[in-house]
Structures are given as structure tokens and as C-alpha cells.
Amino acid sequence: MTDYTKQIHRCFRCGYCKFPSDYSDFNCPSYARFRFDTYSTSGRLWLIYAWLKGEIEWSEHLAEILYSCTACKNCVEQCPMKFSSDIVDWIVAARSDMMEKEKGRIPPAVTSFLEDVYRLGNPLKERGKRDAWADGIKRYQPGDEYLFYVGCLGSYDEYGQRMARSVARLLGEAGISFGILGNEENCCGNEVYLLGENELFGMLVEKNVQKFKELGVKKIVTLSPHAYNAIKNNYPPVSNAYFEVYHYTQLLRGLLRENKIKPSQYKAKVTYHDPCFLGRYNQIYDEPREILQSIPGIELVEMERSRENSFCCGGGSGNFVTDLLGGSKESPSRIRVREAYETGANILAVACPSCMTMLQDAVKVEELEDKLAVKDISQIAAESL
Amino acid sequence: MLELNFDPAKCAVCETQDCLVKCQYLHLDKNKARTEMQKIIDGEDSFVLRDCVTCYACEEYCKMGNHPFYLIVERQEEKGILPAPRPIATMWVNQTGPRGRFTVGKVQERALSFCFIPQFLFMVTGKLFDGIASSYIYGEEFFCNAVFLHYAKMSVIKDRLPKVIENIKNLGIKELICLHDECYGTFNSLAPAYGMEVPFKTTHYFEYLYNRLKELKDEIKPLNVKVAYQRPCSNRLSPQTQHFVDDIFNLIGVHRVKREYVGENALCCAEVIRMGQGYKIADDVQKRNLDDMVNAGAEYCVFNCPFCQLNIGEKVAKRGIKPIHIIDLCKMAIGEKLASEV
């Protein structure tokens, strides 16, 4: 990790981190929620620097401010400075330091998240079998082309499971050779990494990589962009092992182009929400759109804030469990759902089980259930077959 | 002390005085040309020194290889005649001064020169540059410095160019593929004109592209488009490379439209002229140049020099012609994404 202690004072608190490129609205999820400047990236960076200098002491409020960042990277995208690409890394590094130095004093919801991952292998407090959803889906055998990495939400969350089933169905339809790890799958660790728990992250990487190697896995396709990001970007520096990793939308786009999947008419007006870990983290913006546009009958409309300006659903950095940004009409997921509704779309398409769960809940709270359906791209594609 | 290889005897026996007679801006007859040239040779004042737009063309026109343009530049500097505003020259001197830091890739014996043009950092991708893309040199330490011909600062060239050649040599480069046309002209015309030895082979990127396209013949899909070619001022220093333009076009199925302003009669992009002589002359040159492209039915304007493209690409596009660099045109022919699309 970068040595943030020597760099973090460079923030000028200019505030560009609060906005998207066109300044249409506030684009930092925690700032949009709480509106004190302290909850924006510049606030966090100045407070971390103050903590390092001993000008402020650790407190519950400081912890809350630090962990309410979803690591969506809007600030990385917008910061005009040369160090912009490092900003979220600095916050993660500071969290890591804080875990060590302020043990026991991080937000209880975060502690609970990490403990559950450690003890149960998932942050959702689920004790049941990880593959209970996966009737009839093949377990990965050496020689299979792809390991389909499902993840915690895909395994345990009701909406995530539906997504996992539709991806499996599509892969099956296209004749792709794949399998899942089932009960042998472990949490990918993306949120653990972002929350700064390095030791636990290291353990998860080791376990997962060992399993992959045992089975001779070369190619991995993930349900979640979080897992995609972790395995692609954060595993190699720790494990030195390299796997070809794809998000399912990358494969699905190829399958459609090669006519291995033949969707039929699906009349809908759809708007697509770019997930942070596909979009800003990995510059995957076109594949999901191409998938939607290749399904006959779909009219794709864009939200005002899309692609690199997408407004985070508020689920990142474990917030889909810890919910540090909930409880207000200014919660990011509710803001996003209202924005989607304004496009006139009747489907809000997602490509991430974390976005799915956040936005599904928000649609209910906003009382838009009859007007706006939240569906994963794989579900739309599967339904169109 | 570097001295120009200029031989007054050659001018004395020259029958055509093409250098000044063919000049597209001064319109001199043979007698006037002879008189003015003699003044220049003798170090006297001549209106040519003041009115020269620094288009480099007389270097090409001179059939004696006697470097009339370099002589003009020498005389301008001696007499303190400024072909462009002094602050603009200052800007160039400061902007391109060596900084003691090298920006290089994994340099091999065969290397690409990006000169001082950042566009090449993004353009050099794909099959055309397989195996060589990372072997590059870029920046002030490798800058050809020929731009100072526009600012009557031959002294800066004489001071910096030997060090640039030394820098390239010290990297162990045996063949330098010049992506900037002006670098090639510098090493093959300007340096020898001053007796500067160039201890490495130089290849014009046209030649490189042509040979590479031949290797990729099976991947070429003829483009079947009509193009106009924008010849840069610097190519006047290496007119022997012009045939590669047609060679490449023929290979990739591109039809070059019939133009008035072509070859020796080509018009430069004129932005240097704007900075030195003002908007009236520049606007006139650009209008004639672009009208010519439009009247000839060009769909694309193919650029050799990225500066020309930055300077007039927008104007070209406004006239309904698509601006494209020749490297990107070649990429199109083998079905690859252009730098701007990536």
C-alpha cells in the first residue's frame, strides 16, 4: 500500500471530489447523505491527517466518518491532482492503521462484519450451506473451462441467488464448461480489504488461491464485480498467483456476439446503473450496455449520472451489511432509485448483487415497486430466452 | 564550430534559381532571384530575409543541394531579423531545453523516436508496432530541435543537436525509426549540412509502416476511400520519402485525389505562418489548401505530422473531411481501433 502518512496532507479540500464531471448534483454518497464537509473525501483526508498528527483523538464519530466511505472512487475520478489515483488507497491504508491502533473501537457494525466473515465465511450471518441455492449446478472439476465464482450475496441473499441462477442458466445455454465451488467457496474478501483488515484478507486470499490451484483453475468468471475486482486487482500482490478473471457481463457479451445465446423480444424501457467495481474500478462500461442493446425490444435510456459519473448505490465497503448510510431519504440508494425513475424506465438494470440488494430495498422504501423493477442483466437476458 | 556546407559557386552556376523562383510566397523572377540570393550570400540586407515565411520549401527546390533555406536562417540570426515574435521563440527555447532526464521505454538496438510529441505515446499500439512499441525514446533529450528553423535560431540547433545525437548513440541505438517526419529531415538533411555525423541508421516511419504492412498483407482490407495528403513543411527536407505515401496508399486500397497543391506545390498547414506573418497570409493559405481538398472530393485528410493535425484538423473536419493520421489510417486498414477510439 502507498505510504499515505507522507502524502495525505496534499489534499487541498477543493471539493471537486463531491461532484460528478458536470456538477449536476453531489456524487459522493456519504456527502450526499450527511452533508457535513467532514463526510466528503477531503473531510476524511484532513481528519486522517489530524489524527496522525495527534490533533484529534480517535472517537466513535471519527470512526463513523471513516467507515461511511463506500470506496466508490468518484473522488479518484474527479480529483484534479496528480495523486488522485491514490486517494481511496490512502483511506483504506488509514483504516488498516486504525484497525491496529484502535482495536476494539471501530464501529460495531464493521467489527461484526469482519467477525462474521472470519467465523462464518460470510458477512450475512448465514450459517447454512453456501450452496443451498445451487441445485443441479455442477461443481467445478479439474478440466472445466471456467470456475463460476458466486460470492456471498450470490450464495445467501435472495436476490443474489436469483442472479446466480440466471448466470448459471445462461452459461449452460451457451454450452460453456463451468462449475462452482459450492460449499468450498470462501468469501472473496473485497470488502474485508477495503475495511482495512489486512490479516483477514491475507487469510482469505491464501485459502481461495490454494483452492483454485488445487483444482487447476485457470479462468474464473464472477457473479459480483466486487469479487472480480478483488481477484483481478488485489489478489496478485498478495498471492503472486495469476488467474484470468472475468465478470459475467464480459462473457455474456461475447456469447451474444457469437450467437451462442439468442434472446427474443423483451419489451422494456431499461436504465442501467454502473456498479463502482465494474465501472470506475475497472473501466467496464460498454459490455453491459451492449448486452442490453442486443436484446430486441429493449429501449436503453441513460441516467444523467452514468458511466464514470455513476452515483454509487451506497453498498460498497461492506455497507450493504453495515448500512452506515441508511435511514434517510438522502440515503444514496434512495437518491439513485429516484434518479432511475425519472428516466421513465420501468426496469433499473444492475450487474452487481450488492447494488441489487441496496436498490431493491430502496425501491420499496420509495414506494416505487409497481413502477420500477430492479433486475440484474443476467435475469433480463435469461428472461428473454 | 559547426559551419554550413554552403558553396557560393553552386549558386553562381545555377541556371534556374529555383530556390526563390519557385517560392510560393515571394514571386521573384530569375533575375531578381539571382540578385537577392547574391545579397544573402554576401551578408547584405535583402527583403527575402524579412519576408520569408519559413516554409522550408527552397531546401527542396534547390537542385544543387546547396541549402538556401539554412543560409537564410543563418543570415536572419546574424542580422537579428526575427521571422516570428521574439516571445514565441523564447517559449520554444525554454520549453524544449534539455532537463537531464530521459524518458525511454525498453530501448533496443532498433528504436522508435517519438521526438517531443506526446500523441505518439498513445498512437503506437497494435500489430503495426508489435515487438517494437516499448522500444522508444521521447522528450527534450531526444528532440530534433529543427523547429528553431522557424525562429532564426540556428545557434540553438548547433548547440543542442550534437548532444541529442550523442544521447541517442549512448543508448546503443543502431536504427532509429523516426515517427516525426522532422526528425528524419534533421538527421538526413540538417545534420549533414553542418557536418554533424549521425552514427546510427535512420528510417522514416513511412518506410517502417510500408514494410510492416507488407508483412501483414493478409490482414489488410482495402479501405476504398478518397484522401488528400497534408504534406508538412518538414518533408521538404526529405522529399525522397514522398513515394512511400503512394506506396502505402496503394497497399491499403486508398485513392489519392488529384489536387493542385501537391508535391513541390504542396501548401503547409500555415500555423507557423500565422504566428510569424499574421492571419491574412495564413488564412489565405489555409483556404486555398482546404478548398483544394474539398474540390478534389477528398473524404479524408491524411496527416503526416501530428502538429499539422492539431493545428488544422478541426478546420478540415468543419469542411466535411475527416482528419486522420497516416498511422491511424493504416490501423483502420488492418481492422484495429484508432488511438482516439481506445
Add this chain to the structure above:
Amino acid sequence: MTDIYKSLVEIIGEEHVSNQKEERYFYGRDPGLTPPHEPDYVVMPETSEEVQQIVKLANREKIPIVPKGGGLALTGLVIPQKGGIVIDMKRMAKILEVNETSRYVIVEGGVTHGMLQNYLKKHHPKLRHSIPDSPAIATVVGNAVIHGQGRLTQQYGFNSDMVSGLEVVLPTGEICRIGSHSISSQDWFSKGAPWPDLSGLFLGWFGTTGIITKLGLRLYPCKKIRDVMVFLTDKIELVPDIILKLTHTEMTEDIVVNEQPLPPRFKGNIYILIIITGDSDEELDFKRKIIWDALWDLFESRDGGFLSVPADMKPPLLEMPSRDVVRFADVRKGGGFEYSGPIIPLEKYPEFIAKQKELVSKYNLSYAATSRVIAGGHCMMYAFAFTFNRADPDEMDRIRKALREAAQFTVAQGGMMWKPTIEEQEMIMEKMDPNTLKIMKKIKALLDPNGIMNPGNWEAQ
């Protein structure tokens, strides 16, 4: 004894009141060099009525109040010198109305320049406002209150000259309407003229006479195309004349004059950025020719010339707001930037540049000298801008000294310090005509009898 925290929560709700160390720390500082002073509370009201109640409470309890927008003046104007309540206005973010015929917009006190620009582009593309180069989070009201300048200042004056009406909460809690809409609740087309211009009681006072909760702002024609011309000269003494010639053409939007030693391409020259706008290429071509002709003498003498700006270099020059401005804060890799930006007559430009170079040499500093022409050249803003490393106390100290000397120089030259620090305010008041100073004192005492409004500022002795 009143529980202030509880009272504030009753007014605006717990979510928008903080007495926590973290908010107090952050809101007690700005990115410049002013030493910190922490407030006791930070609040974020959403309506004028909430602001009014806070002010009434503060009056009753004699607690200082500091209204804050973006906090980007960099001269410590929203650092609460005596603690109290900082009112972060940015939740009052509604754009209330755009009148296309009379060309004005009415905004709430916390609307940011970025959002206003976006809103106009989307809904009223033929209209624009004078956006400053401070970051997009700067508020329209905050910028007007400090007499900021923007892209239309060369044509139309200070951004405060473009105000067309105010709603103000007085320090004693009344809500006042200032301008044409003081008699008609709908029309905000004038801030005062042809009557006694009461807006002068609030603009430039840094919140010491009241809190602006709504502001009318003139809008101007937005042409379809913007382009930039860059004129270079290496003779500083020619700059006033160049500006006179340029402004005589009446063909230009913004004119900004830059001088800086780095990066190397800038060394030794003055760069004059000239923005032109038009609805067609023909209009722009015409303007370019007029501007070229205006400076032809300098071009012929080779003392100056127009740089052909390649297409890829234009966007950063045309960007609104210009992000390059904040990048200056990272030149020393330290996130620090403060400047003294006196308003001076054109003919003093060479002296001010000379002074800047003297200070840079004396204190060993990194600098940029930026100047913006105001109102056709009636004056200009000259910025003694310095960048520093926040982790280098010695460097910060040297810049404080340099800025102090710059301020003393400005006063001696008869320049007007813009958004002056408290120390600079004292220098100004010391030199001011005593009768003029008396009026300022009287106004403050009348409007703010309990001295609760941003205390420490404009406090005449």
C-alpha cells in the same frame, strides 16, 4: 442556562447539528494560512426561517455566528475567530427561478457555482452566469459576498455588480428583501438602483451585517462557441497598453494575464489569455481579426505575438471552472495555496510584478502571478499567489511574511486588497479616511448591536 445544542436541534433536527470534535476541527480551518479557530457548533439549515431562528437564538444568547459557503476564499474569512456557530449554507441549494426575459436567476444561499452552471446548460442554454475559477463547490452567495470575479467580469464587472436582489436575515433576526423585489415579491431585476442601494450594506461585509439567504443574479447571453487566443509578450511594461487595446475592441469575454516561472515554457514571458465567444464561426473569425489588428503594432515590432494553440491544449484554457487553478496547490506537493489579490489600476501592473519577484527572491518561494481584467480595464485583480507544503511550517511562515509585505505594498500603492484577511482588514482601516471608517462602524453597530456576526472582521478600532 439555555442548552444551545438542544435549541439548535429543535430548530433544524439532530442530523444537521454537530458539536463533535471532527466537525469543529474541519470547519475551524481553511486551506490557506490563517491559524485555526474552532466553532462550538456546526449547523446546516435548509430554509430561511431556520436561519432566522438560529440568528435569533444567537442574538439572545450572544453567540457568534459565521455563515459559510464553500470556504474557498483562502483568507480565513469563515474561520470563526470567536467560536460560536458556523452555519454551513450548502443545504439551501435550490435554484428558485430563472427569468429568461429579464435574464436573472434567483438562488438560495447555498447554491454552488457548479450546480448553477449545470442547471443553466441544461434548462436555459442561451443564458450563462459569471463563474469564478474557484472550485465548483464555491457558492454563488459566498462569491458575491466577497466581490468575487468570474469569466464575465471583464465585460460586466465584479460578480457582486451582477447581483439583482437579496433576501437577508439581519443580525437581529428580521428577514429583509433588498432591491426591486422589496416592493414586488416577484421581480428581482435590480439590487437597488434607482433607489438607495441597500445591497451595499451586505456585499463585501463578510457576513458581519447579515446572512444572505437568497440572491438574484444577472445572467448573460450564452453563445454557442467559446474559443481562446493567447498573446505573448516578454515586455512587462507593455501589458497595460495591451489590455487597453484589447478592451477597446469590446470583442472579448475574459482577459487573464499570467506570469510564472514554471513549467519552463512560461519562463520569461507574459501570457495573455483572451477568451472570445460567438454564435458562428464567422462571428469568431471577425472577432479574431479585430483583436489581431488591435495588437498589430506589437506584432510587427516582434514584441508580442499570438500563439497558435493546438486543439488539445484549448480545453484546459476554456474549462469553467478551471481545474488548473487548484493544481497550483500541489506544486509543492503539500496541498497549500493562498494569495493576496489586490484590485489595482492597470498602469500599476509592472510595479506589482516587480514586487512579486522581489518577494519570491527574498523568501525563496514558488509562485504564479495571475491577473484578471475587470470591467473593461477600469481595474484589474493582481494575484500574489504562493503555493506551499502544508507539512512545512517554515515555508508557510515565509509565505505569511511575503503576503504581509505584499499587503503593505498594496496599501502603499493605493491598491484595494481583495477578500482581505483580518490583518489586512486592519491595515485597510488604519489607512482609511476616518470619516469613512466611522460610517462603517455605525453601520455595523446599527445592524449588529450585539456584535455576533462573524466577529473579528471589519472591526474598526
